Amino acid sequence: MTTIDRTSAQTRTVQTRDVVVIGGNRIPFARAHGAYATASNQDMLTSGLNGLVARFGLQGQRIGSVAGGAVMKHSKNFNLVRESVLGTPLDPATPATDVQMACATGMEAIGSLADKIRLGRIESGIGAGVDSISDAPIVVTDALRRILMEANRAKTPGQRLKALAKIRPGHLAPQAPGVNEPRTGMSMGEHMAVTAHAWGIGRQEQDELALASHQNLAAAYDDGFFDDLVTPFKGVQRDTNLRADSTLEKLGKLAPAFGRDLGEEATMTAANSTALTDGASAVLLGSADYAEAHDLPQLATFVDYEQAAVDFVDGAEGLLMAPAYAAARMLERNGLTFEDFEYFEIHEAFASTVLAQIAAWEDEEFCRGKLGLDAPLGRIDRSRLNIHGSSLAAGHPFAATGGRIVATLAKMLHGKPGKLGFISVCAAGGQGITAILEGR
Amino acid sequence: MARDTYTEFANTPLGRRLTSALGLPQPARLRRHRPGAPVVPGPVVVVGTGTVSDEIASLLLTWDLDVRRHVEPRERVSAVIACFDAISTPADLSETALGLGRMLKQVAPSGRVVTVFRSPDAASDPALRAARKGVEGLTRSLAHEMRAGATANGLVLAEDLDAGAPSVAGGLRFLLSGRSAFVSGQFLTVDSVNGVLPGDWDRPLEGQVAVVTGAARGIGASIAEVLHRDGAQLIVVDVPAAGEQLAATANRVSGTALQLDITADDAGERILAHARQHYGRLDIVVHNAGITRDKLLANMDPARWDSVIAVNIEAQLRMNRALLADDLFNRPEGTSGPRIVSLASTSGIAGNRGQTNYAASKAGVMGMVAASSAQLEARHGTINAVAPGFIETEMTAKIPFATREVARRLNSLNQGGRPDDVAETIAYLASPAAGGTSGLTLRVCGQNLVGA
Numbered sequence: 001m002t003t004i005d006r007t008s009a010q011t012r013t014v015q016t017r018d019v020v021v022i023g024g025n026r027i028p029f030a031r032a033h034g035a036y037a038t039a040s041n042q043d044m045l046t047s048g049l050n051g052l053v054a055r056f057g058l059q060g061q062r063i064g065s066v067a068g069g070a071v072m073k074h075s076k077n078f079n080l081v082r083e084s085v086l087g088t089p090l091d092p093a094t095p096a097t098d099v100q101m102a103c104a105t106g107m108e109a110i111g112s113l114a115d116k117i118r119l120g121r122i123e124s125g126i127g128a129g130v131d132s133i134s135d136a137p138i139v140v141t142d143a144l145r146r147i148l149m150e151a152n153r154a155k156t157p158g159q160r161l162k163a164l165a166k167i168r169p170g171h172l173a174p175q176a177p178g179v180n181e182p183r184t185g186m187s188m189g190e191h192m193a194v195t196a197h198a199w200g201i202g203r204q205e206q207d208e209l210a211l212a213s214h215q216n217l218a219a220a221y222d223d224g225f226f227d228d229l230v231t232p233f234k235g236v237q238r239d240t241n242l243r244a245d246s247t248l249e250k251l252g253k254l255a256p257a258f259g260r261d262l263g264e265e266a267t268m269t270a271a272n273s274t275a276l277t278d279g280a281s282a283v284l285l286g287s288a289d290y291a292e293a294h295d296l297p298q299l300a301t302f303v304d305y306e307q308a309a310v311d312f313v314d315g316a317e318g319l320l321m322a323p324a325y326a327a328a329r330m331l332e333r334n335g336l337t338f339e340d341f342e343y344f345e346i347h348e349a350f351a352s353t354v355l356a357q358i359a360a361w362e363d364e365e366f367c368r369g370k371l372g373l374d375a376p377l378g379r380i381d382r383s384r385l386n387i388h389g390s391s392l393a394a395g396h397p398f399a400a401t402g403g404r405i406v407a408t409l410a411k412m413l414h415g416k417p418g419k420l421g422f423i424s425v426c427a428a429g430g431q432g433i434t435a436i437l438e439g440r
Numbered sequence: 441m442a443r444d445t446y447t448e449f450a451n452t453p454l455g456r457r458l459t460s461a462l463g464l465p466q467p468a469r470l471r472r473h474r475p476g477a478p479v480v481p482g483p484v485v486v487v488g489t490g491t492v493s494d495e496i497a498s499l500l501l502t503w504d505l506d507v508r509r510h511v512e513p514r515e516r517v518s519a520v521i522a523c524f525d526a527i528s529t530p531a532d533l534s535e536t537a538l539g540l541g542r543m544l545k546q547v548a549p550s551g552r553v554v555t556v557f558r559s560p561d562a563a564s565d566p567a568l569r570a571a572r573k574g575v576e577g578l579t580r581s582l583a584h585e586m587r588a589g590a591t592a593n594g595l596v597l598a599e600d601l602d603a604g605a606p607s608v609a610g611g612l613r614f615l616l617s618g619r620s621a622f623v624s625g626q627f628l629t630v631d632s633v634n635g636v637l638p639g640d641w642d643r644p645l646e647g648q649v650a651v652v653t654g655a656a657r658g659i660g661a662s663i664a665e666v667l668h669r670d671g672a673q674l675i676v677v678d679v680p681a682a683g684e685q686l687a688a689t690a691n692r693v694s695g696t697a698l699q700l701d702i703t704a705d706d707a708g709e710r711i712l713a714h715a716r717q718h719y720g721r722l723d724i725v726v727h728n729a730g731i732t733r734d735k736l737l738a739n740m741d742p743a744r745w746d747s748v749i750a751v752n753i754e755a756q757l758r759m760n761r762a763l764l765a766d767d768l769f770n771r772p773e774g775t776s777g778p779r780i781v782s783l784a785s786t787s788g789i790a791g792n793r794g795q796t797n798y799a800a801s802k803a804g805v806m807g808m809v810a811a812s813s814a815q816l817e818a819r820h821g822t823i824n825a826v827a828p829g830f831i832e833t834e835m836t837a838k839i840p841f842a843t844r845e846v847a848r849r850l851n852s853l854n855q856g857g858r859p860d861d862v863a864e865t866i867a868y869l870a871s872p873a874a875g876g877t878s879g880l881t882l883r884v885c886g887q888n889l890v891g892a
Contacts, residue, residue, distance in 0.1 A: 054687035054697035057718060089691045227699045231683040295718050
């Protein structure tokens with residue numbers, strides 16, 4: 001089955017319509033503390049939006065809504081997306097919303113805009129995301145913060161002095177923003193190491209996946225695939241994490257970076273885990289009418305998306321396994337199986353994340369026991385997986401990954417009407433999003 | 441763009457006194473086109489004995505100009521149009537030439553002299569051709585004699601061309617206006633009655649769609665801006681590596697950015713596809729993208745030679761084939777036809793040490809343009825080239841100071857041109873009014889002393 005009867009798949013009382021992906025733009029992703037070390041989230045997001053505006057001639061246009069966000073964000077950037085929009089030639093009457101859902105921020109921004117368009121609330125939308133490790137906010141300790149707030153509330157100089165006198169040298173150490181899971185204190189990599197071990201994901205297959213990601217991304221750049229998806233920023237033309245000349249031998253020599261307590265059985269290295277990255281992306285969505293009226297291309301239909309979350313805190317499920325659950329619900333709702341998809345874009349948080357999700361979907365016991373299905377969801381043909389590279393090669397500026405994937409997959413599906421593409425993006429907090437695009 | 445501090449200084453009261461006392465070049469601030477400004481600020485004198493002068497005088501009156509056939513002593517005039525259409529032998533030149541000469545001291549700063557004559561190439565009679573060639577010679581020499589930013593150019597009409605042809609009006613207006621600020625000692629030919637006069641001379645490209653290659657910066661970005669100002673919708677093209685500046689250009693001109701290497705086999709098809717998707721039409725293509733890889737021929741390597749030829753001329757030839765094979769690059773009969781304007785270079789005319797590859801490519805552009813005009817004529821279109829001289833760009837700002845200073849002064853206007861000077865000429869050649877001019881290479885060089 002390659003087409004979807006969406007009217008029977010979704011029960012609804014309101015008239016809905018197709019949402020099309022018109023195109024996307026991103027700046028090349030750069031390894032943290034590298035080329036974009038002095039660029040702020042707002043600089044990068046503005047540049048990403050400017051490239052999108054330039055590509056589609058949106059100058060002076062009022063877009064229905066721009067939704068996006070950053071995972072690593074200072075409170076002063078409470079209106080990060082709106083401030084970025086004001087730095088573009090878009091009509092200043094374009095409203096903007098900041099969204100945050102960890103690594104699935106971009107997907108959630110795009111999915112929620114698609115819903116608004118589907119319902120006829122807006123005609124056009126830009127889903128965006130940006131992240132900077134290099135420009136991450138440094139925060140003071142909670143103790144110092146409490147003292148400063150107390151001093152701020154003080155009514156007399158004496159009270160203020162008394163409050164400030166409580167400051168001790170230990171309070172002054174700045175705290176870099178944590179990427180560890182607050183409830184377990186474990187890093188994402190350590191969580192993934194547990195999941196990978198439980199699923200028996202081997203070192204060799206992870207290295208192979210990482211190598212394929214680099215080779216596929218390099219080939220796509222060489223073929224000009226990204227000519228209308230990427231706009232250079234600060235002189236950077238390609239993702240700086242990309243290593244076109246990597247080999248299995250080189251990858252095989254690296255020492256494990258996560259799950260070291262597994263000893264000989266540790267498999268996750270710096271190369272088969274994504275590097276911390278800076279970057280921004282944006283995707284233009286609209287109703288088919290909007291695209292037609294503005295002479296804009298219609299690459300693919302944004303068919304559906306699904307959020308999921310798992311209970312990872314007590315170890316009942318792996319931190320990054322939520323997409324497995326989202327996929328099951330989303331496929332069932334649309335009456336689809338993996339057999340129906342032409343392309344799979346599974347975000348490579350770690351090579352083992354992709355492999356563990358695939359293993360789970362192929363596993364009878366998991367699909368019956370955890371997903372409540374009669375049979376496994378099915379095999380994913382590797383020749384259809386991340387064929388133009390993914391996060392291991394491109395890097396993963398958390399909130400920008402959704403936009404990268406949606407624009408890439410939409411372009412792959414363009415000119416293949418009815419062909420389907422599957423997206424899976426895992427996120428911190430045991431969350432995840434899956435989505436379906438259909439070629440036009 | 442490099443600052444020309446000498447020109448700035450020479451235009452201060454002290455600078456004027458000093459440069460005059462020392463006999464140094466005195467570059468003037470040139471009058472440049474501003475939308476809404478009159479074609480010329482003051483009186484225009486039309487001299488000549490033939491019928492063309494009468495027709496031109498009537499034309500100028502329709503533009504609400506202060507048109508004269510004579511001039512009062514000491515009165516400032518903005519332009520003199522000298523019509524030599526009635527000459528048949530060199531002896532006939534004197535009346536009009538000397539009449540023109542008597543007025544020259546009254547020509548205002550940034551004033552204009554335009555000689556109008558029939559094409560020498562069309563004359564088989566030796567005396568007639570000698571007379572017409574004589575007008576060329578006198579115009580070129582007069583251009584050297586002009587002062588204070590004033591220029592002299594020729595408008596050359598085909599043998600039997602009606603002086604009421606749209607391109608006579610268009611060409612005359614271009615040469616009189618600030619659009620031709622850095623054009624001097626040049627000849628604009630009008631071959632046919634093709635062309636359509638614009639409803640609004642300030643928006644001649646209204647509704648048209650133009651592609652500019654190499655538009656990320658420099659002259660290309662300026663071309664995009666001028667075409668946009670003149671009413672065109674823009675598709676700006678540059679290599680993906682220049683995408684950030686290209687996006688900035690696109691956003692300045694409310695156009696669309698197309699990241700594309702023009703040496704790709706399907707570059708023409710991809711431009712057409714973009715135009716078809718976003719605009720449903722394509723009227724103007726400006727082949728501006730070009731590179732230099734200078735080296736003496738004795739030291740030239742294949743990479744330098746081949747890349748210059750590939751980008752500067754082979755890509756244009758290939759794109760033109762694609763454009764001319766597609767009906768999108770065509771217009772309904774009765775409207776202005778499609779336009780191609782290519783960037784040549786004075787290096788391609790005069791040659792330049794270290795630029796055998798570049799000069800080969802740019803002379804090639806001139807050859808291509810001349811040979812392609814018949815193909816464009818078939819769809820009532822035109823193809824022309826513009827050859828810039830020394831233009832103040834990021835590229836020429838990198839030339840060592842002394843060399844740059846000399847290069848700037850080596851023309852009749854004693855200064856470098858600006859990117860928008862090149863752009864203005866391109867915008868004219870791309871306009872509906874220029875439909876009668878095709879196959880031409882027009883220099884925008886301030887009458888550079890080097891070269892033809």
